Structures are given as C-alpha cells and as structure tokens.
Amino acid sequence: MSLTMTPLAAFFVLSAIGAAAALLVPAERNPPVLSAFGAASSAALLFAGAAGLLSGSSPSLTYWHFLPLGALRLGLDPLSSLLVLLTGAIGFPVSIFSGTYLLRYREEYDLGYFGLLYHLFLAAIVFVLVARDVFSFLVAWEAMSVLAYLLVTYENDKSDAAHAGFVMLAMSEAGMILAAGALLLLANGAGSIDFTAIRAAAPHLNPGIRWAVFLLSFAGFAVKAGLVPVNSWLPLAHPVAPTNVSALLSAVMVNLGIYGIVLVNLSLMPLHGTAPGALVLAVGSLSALIGILYATIESELKRLLAHSTIENMGIVTAALGAAMIFLAAGEKLPAALALLAAFYHLTNHSLYKALLFTGTGAAQTGSGTRDLDRMGGLIHRMPMTAIFFLAGVMAIAALPPFNGFVSEWLTLQSILRSTLLASKPLRLLFALSGALLALTAGLAMTCFVKVFAMGFLGLPRSDEAAGAVEAPRAMRSAMALLTAACLLLGILPTYAIPLLDHVVKELGGSSATGALVQPFFLVGPSGGQGLSAQFVRDFHAIGAQVGKGLLPGRGLVILLRGAAQNPVVFAISPTYGVIAFPILLGLTFVVFRLATRGRRVARRAVWVGGLGRLVPALTYTASGFANPVRVVFRAVLRPTVTEHVTEEVSEVFRPMVRREQIETHVVDRFLLGPAASGLRRLAGLLRRMHSGSVNLYASYVLLTLLLAFAIWAGSH
Amino acid sequence: MTRWVWEGLKSGIRTTRYPAREEQTPGVSPGRPAARSGEEARRNAAAGVCPTDAIRASANGSVVDHRHCIHCFRCVRSDSSAVDWQAGFEWAGETEPERMARRLGRLFRRSLNIRFVDAGACGACMGEVRQIDNPYYNIHRLGFFLTPTPRNADILLVAGPVTRAMRHALRETYEAMPPPKRVVAMGVCALSGGIFGPSAAAGGGVSDVVPVDVMIPGCPPPPLAILHGLLVAVERKPPQPLTSLAEGSAP
C-alpha cells in the first residue's frame, strides 16, 4: 500500500463507519455524527489527492478478479488525484456545514437515512474516480447517479422534488447508456475492460468507431456536466435538494462529467483531427452563454446558482475544446495552457460554488427565504455571512483578488492563442467563442452584482428578511474555509499552477509551468528562459527587478508571451495586486482627505423626492434589475406573458393587473419539448397497432415472416 | 436640424439687460401699491378696502405690508385710494439682514444651484418661475442653475403657502441640502400664507417650516422680481424693505 492508497482506504473505511453510524445513532445525534465522519473521510481524501498529485506516480491495485471480466482495478492518476483532492476540499467544509444545516429536517425527515446516502454518495464519487476498468467505472457511476437522485428527492413529500428527481434520473440514465456505449466500444476494441489495455489499443481503432466513441461519450458525460442541450435537470434538481446536497452536486458531481469526457477523449483514446475539439469548444461556449443568461434573469437563488453551474461548466468545456484543437493541431504549449485553464477553472468553480451554496444555505437559515425578490438588507443582520458571500460573488464574477479572475483570464488568454492555428474556420470559431465567453463574463458580472445587491444590500423586502439572524458558527466556519481557499488560489496562482501542471503534463504531453510561471526576477540581463534579451531589458528598465532579494517564490507573476508573429507579452500578478491595490487605494484616500481637510461629512437620509420614507416596494427588485437583460435577449428567452385583471371597474378602467411571465428554457423549447412530444406521438402510433384484434396480430406475424424471408432471400 | 439653428439665430438676442441696465418693457411687471402720505390716505387706509389688510393706516398716511398684498387692485380701482401705484420689480427683501452667519459667502456669488419646491403654489407662481429659465430672462447668464436634486443645491426657492402634505417634503428637501444654504420664498402665499393660510390645510408661509432668508413679495412676483430676489440672496443686489411706509414715518 502506497502513500496514496492508504488514505484512500482510510476514506472508504471512514465512509462505511459513517454510513453504519448514521443508521445506529439516534436522530438528534445524527447531524454532528455525519459532520464528524464526513469531515474525517474528506480529510483522508485531501491526503490521498494531494499525495497523488505531488508524487506524480500512478499507483493501482487489483481488488477483485471477477472471472468473466478479468481483473477489476482501482488506481489514481494525476487527473483523478486532482478530482479526489477537490472532492475532499469540498466535502470537508460541506460536512461541517451539514452539521447545523441538517437540524432543520429533525422533525419531519429521517436523518439516519440521509446520513447513509450522504456517505455512500461521497464513496461512489470517489469510486468512480479511482476505477481503472470499465466495469467498476460504470457500476460506481450508476450508484452515484441513483444516490444523487435519492438525495435530491430527500424531501420526498414534495411534488416538485419528485418531478425534478424524475427528470434528473431519466436524463442521467440516458447519459449513462450513451457513456456506457462509448466505454464498451473501447473495451470491445481492446478486448479488455482494463483502462491500461484500452489505452494501448485505442490508437488502432478505425476512425468511425473513434467518432462514435467521441460522440457517445461527449453526449453521455455532458448530461452530468450539465452542458447545453442536456442541462435541464440541473436547475430543476438544485432548488428542491437540501442545500448541502446542492453544494455537492454543483461543486463535485458535475466535475465528474468533465472527468468522463477527459478520461475517454484525452486519456484513454488519443485525439484524431480538430473536429471533435471544435464541437466541444462550440458546445462549451454556448453552454456558458445560455447558462449565464438564465442565471441573470433568475430570482430563486439556488436555481440561479444552478444556471451559473451550467455557465462555469461551459467555460471549462470551452477551454477543454480549445486544448483538444491545439493538441490535434500539434500546438502543445497552447494546448497545455488551455488544459491548465480548464482545470484551474474547474477547481475554482468547485470552491466558489460550494461557498455560494453554503452561503445560500446560511442566508436561508437566517432569513427563511431564497427568493432574491424577498431578500434584501441581510448585510445588516448577517454581516459575516454577507462578507463570505461577497467573496464568493467576487470570485464567481471573476474579480481579483479571488480565484475566478485567474482562471477566466487564463481561459481567455488561451482562446487568444488561436492566431497560431492555420485553419481559417477554426480561427473564426475561436473568435466567436471568445466573443461569447467575453459576453458571458460581462453577464456574470451583472448577474452576481444583482445577487449580492438584491440579497444583501438595500432594504429588506419581506418580514423574514427583516428578521434575519446570523448563521450559526459551523456554517460560518465552513464558509470561512472555502473563502480562504478562493482567496489563496486567487492570490497565489504561481503555486497552484505547478500542481495542476502534473495533470496537464499527463494529458497534453507538455508542461505549462515553464511558459506561464517564469522566475524572471532571477533572469539576467542577457535573457534566458525563452525571454528575449530586449524584453528582459525593457522589463528591467521599468523596474521589474526592484525587490528581487526580498520577494518570494517564483516571481509570483503569470507571464504569457505571444508567438513570434504576435510578440505581445501578457503579464499579471494577482499577488502583487493584492499588495498594490490597497496601497493605491489607501494613498488615494489619504490624498482625498488631505485635499478636503476641514470639510465635515454629514449623514442624511436617502433623498426620495420628499416622500418622507423609502419603502421596499419602491426599490429595485432582482427581477427588475435583470429586466434589461431579459428585454435585450427577448428573442432567445421568448417569454410567455399571462395577464389577467383582478379587479375591473369597467372595460377601460383597470385598477389591478396581475401578470405572470414564464420563460421556457430555450433548450426545452427547441429540443426537449419537441423530442418529448415526438415520443408521445410515436407511442400513440404504436398504441394504435394494438387494437386487440387477433386477426390483426396474425397479420403482423405474417408480415414479419415475409419480411424476414425477403431479407434472407436478398442476402443469398 | 439646421432649420432649428437658423430659427434660433434669427430670433436674435432677446434677453433682458437687467441687472446691468433697467428693464422697462411694458408688461414685465404689474407694479405694486406704495404708501401715500397725508390725512386722506390715512383715512382711506383705515376704511379697510384691502381684503388682506396689507394696507393700514399709520400716523401720517398709509403703510403697505407687501408680504400680504395679493394684487387684487381693489385699492387703486376704488374711488378713495390710500396708495400710489408704483412700477418696478425690485421687491425682494431680507428677513434678518444682520444674520451674517447664514450668508453663502463669496464662493457662491458667481455660480450656484437652485432647488425649487412647489409647496402648494397656484399656477401663476409656477408660470413665472418657469419663465426665468427662458430666453427673455435666462438665469444661466447670471450663474444660476436649476437642479433636480437638493444634494447639489445652494438655494431653496419655495412658492406656495406650504400645504399640509408638503410641509414634511419641504422640511426634508431643506435638510437634504448641504450647508451653506439659503432659502428664498417667492410669492405672497410663501411669505404669509396669502389668502389660503394659515388654516387647517395650508400654513402661514415658508418660515413656519424652514428659516427664510430672502422674501420676494408679489402675487405672483414677475420673473424679474424673482431674478432680483436671487441676486439679493447672493448679495449682488441690495435688499429692499418689505413694507412701504409713507414719507416721514419712522421706520
């Protein structure tokens, strides 16, 4: 047993004990027990993942010789190590959070049942990640899907939970069938279910099969990743699920969709041509835009976050697609950059999405509502929650000094590398995707300004919000941990990049660290490290080596050079930004105070046109804030407005109009809606065949026989 | 659009030269009553033809309190007049000239912002105050600007007797203004309540609610009188007395 496998084993043991304990301890002791075992097993995962990433080795062990299929194996490679690490990093705070969050279910629901599902769910996720053969992978995947369904429908007496669970399970199973098809095609080609054997045989598969594998796996795993057009389950499942489950779904389980896509298309089977990458890039960019569009117009906080998960998975997928194109085009360094961006963003999304979900849970616990239109002013009643939530909002809106900024910057930078590609259509595609992603970033800003402003600032728009209380300590500490992680990844990217580079090297065959994180403080005036002498001179001339002896690390600067024909250098240092911006702000403040010395600051009530008092009904709501977006994208959103007059004095005199606006998701409208009604029609046709008449059935048999005979005759 | 430019240019400069020169175009001001001396005037004043008691008898003639004169013309159009009718429009006066502390200071003499509040004015004061922004009077040339927010305002210009519903709004507007600030009340309603107040529905003028610095009498004060009042507020014109006394009376 290696350094990696021991903590992994510890995790499974702890999970098993946790699951057993959940069934044994009395209900009121359940949340703390779940919290303790969840945190402990997650800590084990942190060890396992970190060891796997740092060691760089890929240990594996055979756990069962299942005779008809051969050896079933478990193991860790850098990619699965990263995801195991992430699972631990999310599982730990979420478990702490659950300890107090679950208390709300004490009266009505069986907490032991929840604890059992919770531990099994985490175990299934990790099992998927460590599975090294098709059989183990698929079994664990199925277990994970079913457990997720059971967790989402935990509040089983609610009809919307049942509906959301049904959609989720149906889509998940459909995806599972497609993904299984892909994996079985690979296994069939290799004659073995073992990943190593598949990896060896895959390059020799014929192009048709490889296309089939790509399409099946992409479509199948896209369901879990929540990519357009198979994203419908996400915004349905999140609002009905308990918030800690939402956090695990959005911050952990969707990652496995990306894991599946990468596993099949980059790890098991080498790339063939740029076309698959182009498809992935296009789907990713579209998902990002559509995701954020629906997030922006949403007022239910958890559904909003679910749409935003679609967006972030879209960004990850777009970066992945870019990497696949670069790899296929033989551009190894840009490919490494793009892969790095994808995994950085994946990591970041997990962290800040978990933070936002725990923040939502805290806000809901404190104020009793998740509807942004009914929140408002929570910063006064729940200041700590507000600060943590603000950190999450800044991170997801890609604002420095938080992590989202770094990974979105890297993603857009890697998309800009398209100048290296020879193909014009591909460059056009990159340009379009870049534009979509830039629009996405802008909308994300709108969306999360709305979330924070409408949720936490202004006046409380309901009695619940007005009477909010600060979240309990366990919730705050969970949020504090996640905030710290978001901040560290935001200000110390030069430490994170080499870690992620292990994964990138494995998949892309090239290291991005060398290109991105250069110790240029140490570079002598003659150049080196791939930097031209001229550039180094210029950099030194503007004082880049000031403090060389004092500043730590590898320079803490991310540096991105353009190619020979585009020799622009993009450099950024969130680390120094964190030092420089406060100093600049402080200086500005000091200068301003000095310039306006002697002026008194008077505080007065907000000016409302002499109305006397500002009431919440007169302040912007979340829906109102987002309405310009709704109006601009009316062509996409196509709202159906129903209006009825509730009190009518005469036909021209309408004192009160009640208006409801329903936006059917564009995917549902164009794809799932027609597909569902098509299936229903087909079922109707089939039913018509079953008239119950014996003669008719006899004629079916006869027809089939004749047809079979004709085929047989034709083939001979 | 060039048509509009041409149209504007063709009109030429119509703006009054006031305060640099006198403005005597007929119709710019209705004029107002002035006290008259003599026993006959004293007797007529005592007879009480004035419905608002703006005209009263003094020791040696009549006295006119411009804060109450509502321009009903009954004094001059009756057979036994107690007053003279006086042209002109420089009517504004200060309430407490000695209160230097409330003055705006030199900084505001060239440019400042005015927030107007309608505290129950009839349309006439509204009509006149709208004229000050128009080519004939053009307050911008004197450095006065109207502002929609009290946060930027230096002068609060108020018309109307301050109705019950506007009392709080007026107070709030005043409080929303940063110091230093001055309050200019225009029109007899704003000075004394006019014929509407004080009553249960309307107050006895602006000074009931916020401290008034400059008063512009008139019902309504014509645009030039408003201009004069604003100039008084920034000390570019000397204030005029708010009551007219017969010659030889002790002030």
Add this chain to the structure above:
Amino acid sequence: MDETSNTALNGPTAFAELCRETWQESVRVEREGITERLHCARDRLAALCEWLVTACEHVFVTLIVEEEGAEWRLTYVFHPPTGGIFAEVVLRFPVSEKHVPSIASTIPAADGHEREAADLFGLIFDGHPRLGAFILHDGWPAHALPMRRGFDIARPLSRRRTGDPAEPSRGLDAPGAFAMPIGPVFSDLAEAAHFRIETLGEDASRIALRFFYKYRAVEKLAEGQPVSRVQLLAERFSGAAAFAHGLAFCQAIEEIAHVTIPPRASVLRAILAELERMRSHAATITGICNSTALAVATSQAAMIEEDLLRLSAVLSGHRYFFGMLKPGGLALDIPDPACREAATRADAIARRLSRLSRLLRQSSSFLDRLEEVGATSDAAALLLGLVGPVARASAVARDIRILFPYAAYAETPPEVPTEPQGDGYARLRVFFREAEESARLIARLAADIPPGPVFLPEVSPRAGTAVGAVEAPLGAAFHFVRLDAGGRVLRYRITTPSFANWPGFQFAAEEFAFQDFPIILATFGLSNAECDR
C-alpha cells in the same frame, strides 16, 4: 354624437316627460332655470344615473355633497351631449347615515368625485373598490373630515406627522414588480405631485398617482365668506387659468342675482378669456417641446408665452388678469384702440405659433417621440369623462363655449378643432389649432366692441344656487355656488378640467418606455393646482 341623441331630449320639457314615463313615481322631476332636478330614493340612484348616461347619453359633470342641517344632499350633475340644460339627480338622507351606492362602476368619470367625497365628508360609497388615501395625506389627523359643517378650517391643526405615509393603490401585481417613486419634489420646476411608475424593470407598465399635495381646501375656505372674498379664491386657486375660473364664479353669482351684464363687458370678457387660452396653450406647447428636449422650439414657445403675459399685463394691469373680474362685469374698462392693438399683436403671435407648428411638423425626431405615445381612444375619453383639448384630441368635440354659451360666444361662436388619433401628437395639434383659433376670435371680437359701461354698479345676490360653466383653457370648468339669504357662500363646489383629466393621463400611461413619461405628462398639460384646489 350630437346626431345620435334623441331629438325629443333637446327640449327640457320633453326630457321631463320622458323621465316621468320611464321612472313613474319613483323619480320626481322639478325644473329651475336651465336645470331639471330629478329627486330619487337611494335604491334608485345607480339605475337612474346609468339610465341618464346610457339611454340619454348624458355627460357626468360633478357630484356635489352638501350637509343641510340634519340631512345630506347629494347632487349628481349631468348635462345632455348637446348642452343647454343640466340634469341633476338629487338624493337626500339623514346625516347619521353614511352609506351611498357607488355609481363609479358604470360611470368611471364619477370615480374621483366619490373618492373625494369619501375623504372629505366621510361618506362610504358602497361598491367602490378603493376609497381613502385620496385627498387627505398622512399629515391630517385620522378622523378629520374637513368639509363637514363642524370642522373649523381657520384653526390650524397640530403639526405632528401621524403614522406612515399612505400608499397609493397599486396597479401591477407580478413577481418582482416594483415602483419607481417620482416626487412630490422632482424635476427642475415641477408641480408637487407623486407618481409611481410601476415596472418590472425596463419598461413602465402602469402609473399610480398620489395627488392633492396642494390641497388648500378652497371650497371650505369659501364657506361663510362674502362673495367679494370668494372671488379672490376663485381667481387664485389656479392662477394659470385665473380668468376662466374667476369668470365661472362671476357667472354663477350673476345667475343667482338674475342680472345680465352689459354687452361691452361680455365682449371684453371673451377677449380676455381667449387671450388667457392662448397663453395657457403656449405654456403647454412650451412644456411639450421641453419634454422632448428640443431647445430652440422650447425657447420660441416660451417667448410666445412671455409675450402673451406682457400683452395681458398691458391690457389688464396684471400678467394673469388678477383683479380684473367682478360680479356684474369687469373691474376695468379697456379702450377700443387698446383692444384692436391687442388683436393685432395676438394675430402676430398666432402667426409665430403657426410657424413653430410647421417647423415642429417637419422635425421627424420630435414627431417620433409624440406619435402613438400616450394614446387615449375616443371610447375611453367618453367613458372617463375627459374634457377640453385632451378630449378633443380623441375626437370628442365638446366645448362649453358651444354647449353653454356665455360671455359673447353665443354671437361669436368659436370653431372647435378635433383630432381623431388621441395620441400625444394629436393633443399637440389641438393645442396649436385652438391657440390660433383664439387669435382669430380675438380679432373678430375686437373688431366690433359695443360701447357702454363694463359693469353693473350693484349686484346683490340673495339666497339661491347656480352653476357657472366655462371652457377654461384646459377644458370644462363648473363652479357651483349656493348662497344664503345674507349673500354669503354656503357651499362652493369647483369642478375643474384637471381633476377630470388626470384619470385620462393614468389611462394613457400604460405600457410605455420610461423616457416617455415626461412627454405623456406634458401632452396632457394638466395642472395640479387646478386639480387639487
């Protein structure tokens, strides 16, 4: 609609006949002057009013509530579409009783009147969906009923603010809907009024109004006062239409006193009334140009307005004709040459107006902002009881100068322009055309001014009632006056065009872009001082 009315209704006696035929004993008809009075019981009120409006096509004018000793006296005033007479439905019941059936559901024009009576008298109109929070704001003590006999208006009430501000009734109920508050202190130079633009964010859906910030209780102040004092109130509660309202009051007093004013006074009154109409319309046009930020046009229109103000001052001594009217005639004679000179100047100004109108018509950017903005259909205008230029822009050709000719309008009738579209541009055209028509009227009137005195030396009215009807610049104004035996005012009820037309604004301002709000507001040209009283 004149054609459609039954000719049998034109003669007052025929109307009385028809009324008796239809209602038998349940309605008692009685005639006084040009008024048919229909007395009915409370349970018949709604049906009778509905019959008047639907079967007889009568126009609702006003509701006059009076407290006579131990009895309420409610008078619902109507007139036939052809004018000439008034039909009053009179309802009496003990003061202890507070409930009256509401007629607003069939006659939306009565909505505001019922709400006003509920606020000021404490009456409860059964079936009315939203009483309260109309005229009296939160500054008033909870149970103050200022129009009741026992209420002493001269005694200032406590200045303490009571409770939270009353919220205007909302008109939009949708998830995430909110309201943008505007006023009472807003814009550069706006009258005190409070608007709430109800919206879901980008476009405005509806507007909720909170008015009567300028309620000065003019009707209550008049009670118990001599006519000469009330004359001051009539002129000054709405200074922008001082002459029209002063005239309506004088006409009511003259009718009670049974006097006919000298012909010279009639003609001069008409000249001054038209001059005031021109000036008021010029002000409205200034406002419309200003609302679309058309600087040169705004300046031109404002200069026209100021020129008319100066002309008014030259003629009457006062820019707004204050002090010009008195019961029995005018306080001041205007010599014929001055009138002719005024007519010449008015004509020159009218030509400048035509020129401005032509230039505006050629400015597509200006028209874009007015056309199809704030449209009111003719059906809506009729139902809501809109009056004046606003109604005429929706093809409702009613004008008090034609329906109830006063001053010199019987001999010199005006041409009444109408436009069919009912949008902002139609209203602008009506304002222009009416102003030009006023100049023509002034010229016709000034050409032949009869000689003689301009006032009757002695007008001493005694007990009686009368309605003075005038076409004020913004539309029909009705001043109802009841005098006691000593010639003091017992009840003074002012029905103003702004009060009648605000619901029209609220109706026209549905589903519009935010930036159209000031434009729709300006094209209605309404006055809060006139509405709030």
